[in-house]
Amino acid sequence: xxxxxxxxxxxxxxxxxxxxxxxxxxxxxxxxxxxxxxxxxxxxxxxxxxxxxxxxxxxxxxxxxxxxxxxxxxxxxxxxxxxxxxxxxxxxxxxxxxxxxxxxxxxxxxxxxxxxxxxxxxxxxxxxxxxxxxxxxxxxxxxxxxxxxxxxxxxxxxxxxxxxxxxxxxxxxxxxxxxxxxxxxxxxxxxxxxxxxxxxxxxxxxxxxxxxxxxxxxxxxxxxxxxxxxxxxxxxxxxxxxxxxxxxxxxxxxxxxxxxxxxxxxxxxxxxxxxxxxxxxxxxxxxxxxxxxxxxxxxxxxxxxxxxxxxxxxxxxxxxxxxxxxxxxxxxxxxxxxxxxxxxxxxxxxxxxxxxxxxxxxxxxxxxxxxxxxxxxxxxxxxxxxxxxxxxxxxxxxxxxxxxxxxxxxxxxxxxxxxxxxxxxxxxxxxxxxxxxxxxxxxxxxxxxxxxxxxxxxxxxxxxxxxxxxxxxxxxxxxxxxxxx
Amino acid sequence: xxxxxxxxxxxxxxxxxxxxxxxxxxxxxxxxxxxxxxxxxxxxxxxxxxxxxxxxxxxxxxxxxxxxxxxxxxxxxxxxxxxxxxxxxxxxxxxxxxxxxxxxxxxxxxxxxxxxxxxxxxxxxxxxxxxxxxxxxxxxxxxxxxxxxxxxxxxxxxxxxxxxxxxxxxxxxxxxxxxxxxxxxxxxxxxxxxxxxxxxxxxxxxxxxxxxx
Numbered sequence: 001x002x003x004x005x006x007x008x009x010x011x012x013x014x015x016x017x018x019x020x021x022x023x024x025x026x027x028x029x030x031x032x033x034x035x036x037x038x039x040x041x042x043x044x045x046x047x048x049x050x051x052x053x054x055x056x057x058x059x060x061x062x063x064x065x066x067x068x069x070x071x072x073x074x075x076x077x078x079x080x081x082x083x084x085x086x087x088x089x090x091x092x093x094x095x096x097x098x099x100x101x102x103x104x105x106x107x108x109x110x111x112x113x114x115x116x117x118x119x120x121x122x123x124x125x126x127x128x129x130x131x132x133x134x135x136x137x138x139x140x141x142x143x144x145x146x147x148x149x150x151x152x153x154x155x156x157x158x159x160x161x162x163x164x165x166x167x168x169x170x171x172x173x174x175x176x177x178x179x180x181x182x183x184x185x186x187x188x189x190x191x192x193x194x195x196x197x198x199x200x201x202x203x204x205x206x207x208x209x210x211x212x213x214x215x216x217x218x219x220x221x222x223x224x225x226x227x228x229x230x231x232x233x234x235x236x237x238x239x240x241x242x243x244x245x246x247x248x249x250x251x252x253x254x255x256x257x258x259x260x261x262x263x264x265x266x267x268x269x270x271x272x273x274x275x276x277x278x279x280x281x282x283x284x285x286x287x288x289x290x291x292x293x294x295x296x297x298x299x300x301x302x303x304x305x306x307x308x309x310x311x312x313x314x315x316x317x318x319x320x321x322x323x324x325x326x327x328x329x330x331x332x333x334x335x336x337x338x339x340x341x342x343x344x345x346x347x348x349x350x351x352x353x354x355x356x357x358x359x360x361x362x363x364x365x366x367x368x369x370x371x372x373x374x375x376x377x378x379x380x381x382x383x384x385x386x387x388x389x390x391x392x393x394x395x396x397x398x399x400x401x402x403x404x405x406x407x408x409x410x411x412x413x414x415x416x417x418x419x420x421x422x423x424x425x426x427x428x429x430x431x432x433x434x435x436x437x438x439x440x441x442x443x444x445x446x447x448x449x450x451x452x453x454x455x456x457x458x459x460x461x462x463x464x465x466x467x468x469x470x471x472x473x474x475x476x477x478x479x480x481x482x483x484x485x
Numbered sequence: 486x487x488x489x490x491x492x493x494x495x496x497x498x499x500x501x502x503x504x505x506x507x508x509x510x511x512x513x514x515x516x517x518x519x520x521x522x523x524x525x526x527x528x529x530x531x532x533x534x535x536x537x538x539x540x541x542x543x544x545x546x547x548x549x550x551x552x553x554x555x556x557x558x559x560x561x562x563x564x565x566x567x568x569x570x571x572x573x574x575x576x577x578x579x580x581x582x583x584x585x586x587x588x589x590x591x592x593x594x595x596x597x598x599x600x601x602x603x604x605x606x607x608x609x610x611x612x613x614x615x616x617x618x619x620x621x622x623x624x625x626x627x628x629x630x631x632x633x634x635x636x637x638x639x640x641x642x643x644x645x646x647x648x649x650x651x652x653x654x655x656x657x658x659x660x661x662x663x664x665x666x667x668x669x670x671x672x673x674x675x676x677x678x679x680x681x682x683x684x685x686x687x688x689x690x691x692x693x694x695x696x697x698x
Contacts, residue, residue: 077647084652087662117683119671223672223683235671235685324688329674329681453576 009089015081018042018070025063028055033261042070043079052094059378067073109332116220126221133208142204145284147342150196162188181365185317192362198280202349205247205279210343214335218243220325227323233267233315234259235323241268248351250443253450263320269451270314273439274463275307278287284414285431295428295485298474302426311360356446366401375400388477389433389471391426392416398430399459403438424485433471438463487527489581490520492550495529499547509536514527524635548608549588555579555601556591562602572602587620594624624696628666628673629689636665637696643690656682666694 010016022038030037030051040048041063053060076080115121160181167181181188212218218240225234237261245252249272256268277285289295369375382396398412413430415423422430438444440461448456479484487495490611494510506630519679521537524530529543539547557576589612591596597613600606625640639662644650657677667681668674673689676681 077650080642082652084661086658087657087659091661093599114668117668117674219683223674225671226685227671230685236683324649324652325672325683325685326688327683328655328656329683331681350568 009086011085014073015042015078018066019064025066026052026056027059027391030055037471039291041067050237053128055410073237075253098190102369111366113220113329113332116217117223117329119224121218122224126224127207129212129217133212134205137208138279139202139283139286140205141203142279143186143286146200146204147197147283150200151192153195154194160188160192170179171402175429178370179364182367183367184363186360186363186367189366190359194352194359197283198351198359200347200354201279201283202248202351205339206344206347208341208346209244209247211335214333215345216330216332219329222325222327223329230323230325231315232271233309233318233323234264234311235325237327238264238268238304238324242276245278246271246282247279249273249439250276250355251274251347251351253443253446256450261321261323263318266316266321266451266455267311267318269310269447269455270459270462273443273447274310274436274460274466276304276380277303279433281435285435288414288417288427288431292427292485295424295431298428298485299431299435302474303435306436306466311457312468335481336427355442362441385468389429389468390475392429392434395426395430399434399437401439402434403444425475425483426483429471429475429478432474433467436463436470438466438467486584487546487671488520488523490518491523492581493538493577494518494524494537495522495543495547496529496554498537499544499551501548502539504551508583509538511535549610550580552608552610553583553588555607556580556588556598556606557583558594558603558668559595559607560591560596560697563576590624625693627690627693628664628675628694628697629669631666631669631688631694631696633666633668635694635696636663637694639692640664640695641693643693644693649688649691653691657682658682664692664694 009030011019013472019035019038024043026034026037037253038050039104041052041119044067049064056063071078074407080181086255116125128426129200151165163185165179167177173182178185179185221243222236224236226240229238238256241252241255241258244255252272253269256265256272259268285299286296289299311460348407366375369378378400379396382399385392386393386396395413398416401412404422413434415429417427439447444456447459451459498510501510506602510654521532524543525532525599527543529540529546531538531540558572560581561572561576586665589610592610592612597609598607599639627643631637633671637659641659642650642653642658644653653659657680662677665676666673667676669689672685675684675689
């Protein structure tokens with residue numbers, strides 16, 4: 001029944017002849033009609049071409065010949081010819097069954113949509129979205145209120161003392177005690193960071209992101225920034241992985257798959273690793289720079305500048321075709337809360353089970369590094385560049401741990417700040433450097449997985465040098481200007 | 486329809502008598518041309534001794550011939566970018582193709598020009614008096630050159646390569662489809678059917694639209 005119906009879209013005679021010639025050459029079973037396969041083949045669908053080469057063996061040669069003949073017959077690409085015919089058929093059907101009311105007044109959502117896409121009013125809207133969505137909701141509420149409650153109250157008062165007591169009572173060996181409940185213990189550090197810091201921050205971010213996503217704001221933002229993004233070798237479409245990077249760079253790196261060219265994917269991966277702080281890291285950095293609005297502005301300014309400069313240079317260096325931008329702009333909609341909750345929950349679920357093992361693994365690595373003395377050695381090496389950028393040697397530990405989780409590093413700095421070991425200048429320099437510094441181990445693995453071993457390592461080495469150079473430069477400028485912030 | 490020779494004769498006659506106010510045309514060597522006979526039979530011209538005179542009935546036809554010739558020159562120079570030196574021989578052939586509706590479409594496409602590339606005036610046609618707003622009304626233009634709120638039908642795609650063509654097909658920007666440009670900065674936003682799309686300037690310049698107003 002459906003098969004008969006599908007056949008009714010007839011093409012013009014020559015094309016029908018080519019189709020039937022291809023159909024007669026298809027002898028294997030494909031589970032879908034031979035006509036459908038023949039149409040895909042004429043449109044040069046790569047996947048289908050591979051499949052017939054595999055399945056039809058010697059007949060594939062002949063099929064390719066028919067395709068070439070068909071192509072030679074038309075002056076336009078066959079996919080174009082076929083699309084035109086389908087368009088005609090679609091119009092015929094829709095005209096028979098659809099009628100449109102004459103457009104009435106301009107609706108509120110259309111007006112709002114216009115305001116969002118106007119470069120003059122779109123900028124303030126973006127700032128408002130970032131301020132309320134990212135700074136207020138994720139930063140102040142998620143990274144502030146929720147983290148304080150979970151970390152200080154729940155873990156500080158109940159979980160950690162309980163676990164420490166339990167472990168020291170049950171296990172006599174000091175080494176095992178340290179592994180589970182020491183300063184960098186699997187439970188006292190790994191589980192605590194995962195549940196008390198990462199979970200609330202990432203949860204609030206995914207929640208805010210889901211709301212923004214469901215309203216249809218992102219394509220409008222993409223359309224606004226396209227020209228700017230072209231300067232850094234990307235198209236407006238890249239705004240989605242980059243914004244997602246503010247939540248989790250690892251996840252965002254995976255989402256760079258949606259970018260159409262390899263060049264764009266590499267540039268986006270680099271920028272995510274270098275200049276986009278994830279929500280966990282940002283939460284801690286906001287806490288670090290709390291009460292220092294000037295410091296926050298300098299941090300933001302330097303990171304944004306690095307983002308533009310690195311993107312610009314990458315777009316100059318990277319070969320490959322220039323990006324094009326095209327995107328559907330869906331109508332603005334009021335998000336449905338059930339959808340948002342479901343989306344947040346499923347993302348969180350995926351994310352959390354992906355990162356929790358990494359956290360625990362990182363804790364074990366730190367423990368191993370500690371007892372074998374490798375860490376002390378690495379920390380000693382790191383102390384040199386740390387000293388060059390004007391930071392106290394204790395910060396080296398934070399930077400090393402920063403590699404295992406970016407936010408570990410920032411949280412380590414937080415402990416230093418609490419202990420009063422960092423001056424205002426040092427605080428700003430360390431925030432800038434650790435934001436730019438090597439991505440966390442999860443993102444490094446993702447970079448290698450998505451971009452290949454060579455590119456993944458090249459990006460890491462570049463970032464290692466670049467981040468310290470920027471830290472050095474900022475320190476130099478502050479010293480030369482004799483500024484104390 | 487008039488033969489090409491007859492049109493040439495009318496043209497020459499009109500230029501000489503109407504535009505330059507000179508004496509009627511000396512037939513000279515073309516005395517025995519069948520085209521002259523053709524025009525006489527139609528009552529467009531009168532022949533006496535060695536000369537031909539343009540009659541009232543032939544005037545509008547003659548003006549039309551001149552108009553088409555000069556429009557053809559404009560088209561070749563402005564749109565096809567042909568060197569002025571050679572336009573005469575090309576436009577002499579071209580003008581005979583610009584009949585009926587075609588003539589006014591070309592005139593509109595060119596924005597109702599008042600003079601030919603040599604600076605001579607182009608006799609106005611019906612379409613010229615119909616035009617309402619002052620700005621040049623082009624018939625077909627790439628989407629990237631339209632103004633916001635302009636609408637029309639996609640007449641053809643001029644993609645630079647296969648991937649660009651596929652992107653346009655994926656959007657559904659196909660010839661015959663109605664399209665409205667909604668915004669052109671910072672990216673082009675247009676409406677096809679009930680859907681809106683944003684594209685960059687490069688992609689927009691591959692979509693050629695026949696304007697409707």
